Each structure stands twice: as structure tokens, then as C-alpha cells.
Amino acid sequence: MEKGSQQELEQRLALCGPEDTLRGFFFTGALAVVRELDDSVVLERCIEAAGGERFMTFFSYPVGALNRLLYTAAWALSGTHDGFAAAMRHLGQRVAPSYLESGAGRVLLMLAGGEPRRMLNGFPSAYRTSVRHGDCSVHWIGPSTGIVSIKGSTLPMEYFEGAVRGIFEATKVASVKAVGRQLSLSDTEIEVSW
Secondary structure, three states, X not given: OOOOOHHHHHHHHHOOOOOOEEEOHHHHHHHHHHHOOXXXXXXXXXXXXXXXXXXXXXXXXXXXXXXXXXXXHHHHHOOOOOOHHHHHHHHHHHHHHHHHXXXXXXXXXXXXXXXXXXXXXXXXHHHHXXXXXXXXXXXXXXXXXXXXXXXXXXXOHHHHHHHHHHHHHHHOXXXXXXXXXXXXXOEEEEEEEO
């Protein structure tokens, strides 16, 4: 199966249940990136894929709708971002500021206290406040290297990889290297080091 294909999207959607939800800022972040293209046709396609254009930050929305939006946006951004994977990373990176402006994001920053290890340790609780789809954990393989494991989430690995980078970049807590591994359509690991 080709990465970023319609078939891959359909397989991800088949794994989503009605109880799988996440917060509205994921949608607003992706739509903000699409609006920057200044292409009304692409924007309309993305709004249709998402199931609407207005999303309340902390209301919950279906994960399947975000998957459709992310794929539609990444297909549109692929030409200017060196392919589908890079476009998906860009979408993940750009959601970070929206998250950090939220109450949960401000709590993550406060608890991290400028320490990258504490920031990464806060990811599981940040995930639980934002996503009701899968589980997130962190385990350490060195003093400045940790693995963020996301199990049971159909969101693309590249999106998570971009989001991890984006959070560290936006907060300037540390300059990190984040390398993702897609273990299956619903399991991802991101190795984070600084």
C-alpha cells in the first residue's frame, strides 16, 4: 500500500470507532495551514473532508474526520512540501502553537519548567486531555533520549512526529531530533533526543 494513498486513508478510517474523538484545535490548526494557501477550491475540499469549518477548541470531534482533513490537506500541500510525508509533518508541526495556547498546553508548559525531560514526561497526560483515541506513553533509553509510544491511534506517524517537533520548537525548551516509526496503521513510536 502506498504511503498517503486513498487506500491507506480508507484503512485508517475503518479502524476508527464512534468513541474515537479529539479536540477541535487539531482541526483549526490544519485548516489554518490550508487557508494560507489562498486557494478556495482546496479550502472547500478540506472543509468538506472535515465535516465543517468551525470547530470549538475543546469540544470533541471524530478522529475519522481529522484523518480525512489531514489527508486532503497533505495531498494539497505535497507539491510545495516535498511530498505527502513532509506535508503531513508540516501539518503536525503547525498544530503545536494552537495546542500550547489552550489551557492544557499552558499546564504542560508550566509543569515542564523549561526542562526537556519533564516536557516529554508530560506528553502522556497532555495526550489524554486532548485525544480519546489510543494511548500515549514515554520510556527513556538514555539521559536525553526518550521514546513516545502511541498505541491505538490511526493518525499518521508523520503528523505525530511533526507535532512533537512543533511543541519543542514553539516552546524553545530544547532543539530536538524527532524520528518516527510507524509500527502499524494504529501504532507509532517517536524517538526524541536532544
